Amino acid sequence: MTRIKFEAVLGRSSCVASTISYNTEPFLRDTLHSLVKAGKIAFAAWAFHKFEGDEASKDHFHVYVEPITTLDYRKVKDDFQEMDLLHPSQKPLGVQFFRYSVWDHWYFYAYHDEEYIRYLVDRGKTKPKKYFYDPGIIQATDEDELRSRVYSARRPIDDSKQTIGILRQAVNSGRPFDELVDSGLVPLSQMFAVKEAYGLIMRARSRQASKEGGSASAIEDASATASLGASAEPPAQTEPILPFKGELPTYPKFPLGANSVLDSDEGEDDSL
Numbered sequence: 396m397t398r399i400k401f402e403a404v405l406g407r408s409s410c411v412a413s414t415i416s417y418n419t420e421p422f423l424r425d426t427l428h429s430l431v432k433a434g435k436i437a438f439a440a441w442a443f444h445k446f447e448g449d450e451a452s453k454d455h456f457h458v459y460v461e462p463i464t465t466l467d468y469r470k471v472k473d474d475f476q477e478m479d480l481l482h483p484s485q486k487p488l489g490v491q492f493f494r495y496s497v498w499d500h501w502y503f504y505a506y507h508d509e510e511y512i513r514y515l516v517d518r519g520k521t522k523p524k525k526y527f528y529d530p531g532i533i534q535a536t537d538e539d540e541l542r543s544r545v546y547s548a549r550r551p552i553d554d555s556k557q558t559i560g561i562l563r564q565a566v567n568s569g570r571p572f573d574e575l576v577d578s579g580l581v582p583l584s585q586m587f588a589v590k591e592a593y594g595l596i597m598r599a600r601s602r603q604a605s606k607e608g609g610s611a612s613a614i615e616d617a618s619a620t621a622s623l624g625a626s627a628e629p630p631a632q633t634e635p636i637l638p639f640k641g642e643l644p645t646y647p648k649f650p651l652g653a654n655s656v657l658d659s660d661e662g663e664d665d666s667l
Contacts, residue, residue: 404492405468412468413496416441416456417488422477423456424534430474431536436460440535440544442505447525458490459501468493499548506530562589566596 405412416423420443427439439460446454469492477488503511506528515521535541565575572593575581581589 403494405494407465407467409462409465410495411459411461411498412493413457413459413501414472414490414493415451416458416475416490417451417453418456418475418477418490419488420456422488423458423475426475427458427460427536430460430471434463435466435471436536437463438535438537438540440501440505440533440541442528442533444528445526449522457501457505459496459498459505460493498544502533502545502548505533562593562596566593566600 418426423441427436427441430436431439439458441456441458443456444451444454446452472490472492475488475490479485479488500511504515507524507526509527512521512524512527516523530545533541533545561575564570565572572590575589575593576586
């Protein structure tokens with residue numbers, strides 16, 4: 396069984412933090428807003444997750460908080476104690492211990508972004524998920540701030556998808572890479588990364604043609620047409636190549652640092 400290493404529980408700290416909450420949503424929302432009003436935190440967000448048998452013992456919320464000053468997170472944890480009205484004789488509802496977090500990682504995990512989950516699974520950081528959510532499930536103490544943060548988190552990915560779309564179109568139409576460079580569509584600082592992506596797409600198209608019964612000569616002709624040589628004659632363009640918007644993002648898409656770890660009450664799975 397894959398074991399996930401924990402980040403240490405936060406005590407007194409000014410670090411951004413996250414936790415898992417078993418509170419009812421009204422209580423959770425009111426508690427987070429009260430912490431903002433008290434000047435303890437500047438921003439908080441939360442998202443509901445169904446029980447999957449790995450990350451928590453039942454349905455729960457993933458919670459993200461940004462403190463204004465140094466907090467004693469062990470005491471803040473006590474602020475979330477809530478009487479369980481369905482089971483009054485049992486211990487109160489509450490949250491797990493707070494641990495270090497990063498907004499971008501928390502955001503993509505909060506709605507189980509498929510590419511992000513695949514990234515984590517491939518690296519043994521979590522298990523495959525049953526449920527995937529709409530990003531709209533994420534709520535926050537400040538909706539305007541949430542929109543700004545979502546935009547900043549998604550912009551590199553949206554740019555990446557647009558870039559890949561442009562390269563796919565170029566490969567499919569046989570447009571050589573040097574033409575893309577000559578047209579000013581490729582930022583010089585990102586030329587080698589874009590060239591590598593172009594080559595990967597070309598090889599993927601060649602494999603696809605082989606599986607579909609394309610002749611070797613047809614594949615070779617396509618590769619030659621889209622090569623870097625200036626002598627290749629590309630076919631007429633049927634669709635325009637769209638311009639890049641800004642610089643291409645740095646890869647890999649989700650670079651998990653040493654402190655980007657996963658929260659779980661069982662010590663073997665989940666996040667952020």
